[in-house]
Amino acid sequence: MKRALAAILIACLVSGLNVFSATAAIKSGAICKKKGQVSTSAGMKYTCIKNGNKLIWSNGVAVRKTAPAATPTPSPTPVTSATPSPTPSATPASFDAWSTNIDSKMLSDQAQRSFLTWAKERAGTSINHTQSIDPSLQNNRLSILKKADDLGAQLFSSFFQQGSKTVIGATEGWTIEQLAKNGWTTSKCNDPYMPGVALCLAIPSHQGYVITGDSTYDARDPGKDGGALLAHEYFHLVQANIAKNLSGIQVRSEPGALSGIPVWFLEGTAEFVGYSVGALAQNASYWEGRARALSYSPPGESINKNAISDYEIRTCCGNGMPTYSYNIGQVATEYLVASIGFQKMLDILADYGGTKNFEKSFESVTGISKATFYERFDQVRTKVGLPSISWKLDGLVNRKI
Numbered sequence: 001m002k003r004a005l006a007a008i009l010i011a012c013l014v015s016g017l018n019v020f021s022a023t024a025a026i027k028s029g030a031i032c033k034k035k036g037q038v039s040t041s042a043g044m045k046y047t048c049i050k051n052g053n054k055l056i057w058s059n060g061v062a063v064r065k066t067a068p069a070a071t072p073t074p075s076p077t078p079v080t081s082a083t084p085s086p087t088p089s090a091t092p093a094s095f096d097a098w099s100t101n102i103d104s105k106m107l108s109d110q111a112q113r114s115f116l117t118w119a120k121e122r123a124g125t126s127i128n129h130t131q132s133i134d135p136s137l138q139n140n141r142l143s144i145l146k147k148a149d150d151l152g153a154q155l156f157s158s159f160f161q162q163g164s165k166t167v168i169g170a171t172e173g174w175t176i177e178q179l180a181k182n183g184w185t186t187s188k189c190n191d192p193y194m195p196g197v198a199l200c201l202a203i204p205s206h207q208g209y210v211i212t213g214d215s216t217y218d219a220r221d222p223g224k225d226g227g228a229l230l231a232h233e234y235f236h237l238v239q240a241n242i243a244k245n246l247s248g249i250q251v252r253s254e255p256g257a258l259s260g261i262p263v264w265f266l267e268g269t270a271e272f273v274g275y276s277v278g279a280l281a282q283n284a285s286y287w288e289g290r291a292r293a294l295s296y297s298p299p300g301e302s303i304n305k306n307a308i309s310d311y312e313i314r315t316c317c318g319n320g321m322p323t324y325s326y327n328i329g330q331v332a333t334e335y336l337v338a339s340i341g342f343q344k345m346l347d348i349l350a351d352y353g354g355t356k357n358f359e360k361s362f363e364s365v366t367g368i369s370k371a372t373f374y375e376r377f378d379q380v381r382t383k384v385g386l387p388s389i390s391w392k393l394d395g396l397v398n399r400k401i
Helices: 003-016 104-121 140-159 172-181 227-242 263-281 286-293 326-340 342-355 358-366 370-383
Strands: 038-041 044-051 054-057 129-133 164-169 191-194 197-202 206-211 391-394 397-400
Touching (some): 104 263, 104 326, 129 140, 140 164, 140 263, 164 227, 172 197, 172 206, 197 227, 206 227, 227 263, 227 342, 263 286, 263 326, 326 342, 326 358, 358 370
Parallel strands (some): 129 164
Antiparallel strands (some): 044 054, 197 206, 391 397
């Protein structure tokens, strides 16, 4: 593994976002005295917030410098003819946890700042990962997948008790053979996830890829090359290991079910990690490709138009059965990570490994109930790149309101 390269890459990107140093006088999560109190330290602004029964400093946000006076040319805000344009409230200069007065850029930047801070802290973590690559493969797509796998292993492989394994081959036969040598016997590895890339996955530790077509990296189109896909699928293995569900993460399959993890959380956190790792591995910008990433969804009138509570279940036979949870889940994960930090998002999984109750674990870690989170998120959705609510799940049937 290129541990030194990954560590340098992470450090460079984090420093580029002006992440606060470990020597700052005020630290996120430290005890404060008065709710609403604001303090600036080492170029970062902190707000005293209530978390459960405690008052703590919020995640730090870089203080924006005042730009020279100029006459700006405003960008028009598109609105639908059916919805009158509201009078916007001023977007605050910094992000406060669970705020509903935000925009897409503020949310994305804060979520990435939290992820990159966490990633920087993982730079020296030992790697517990085996990577097997077909020597006959020599193309751009292999380079992209390898960088994503190298970085994913640097960040997450220590969560695997027995280590993780990735096999990337030019043919299905070679990939299957190498997977068997690494402890997993399978008869096929040909699930066609995207043009030129097929894969197979086995919880708790194996993933195999067959590359039959080439592609170059484009930060504005981050889903076309396979790097984000590999990081997404690898994170599903990470989820199982953190939650200690080594036979496979149980997702919710019927309305009102209390067991299993909501599908928006399962797929949304994997989407966020996939695109974040993919961008970081290429020294690129998550924000630049965010809009395009949110467009990778099946066509359909109801896509992304339900309340978040309607994205908890998946029945069978397709990612949109009954609702497509990936886009909603990715933005909801941004809201989570921006508000509580990336490590606490992982802590929800770890706590769930003991409680087997997502609601209890969610509230225990975040300090707010799942219902409150849903209410806040549905208030903010139209400000952060999602359409308003116009569909509702009736049992397992999605209907227009």
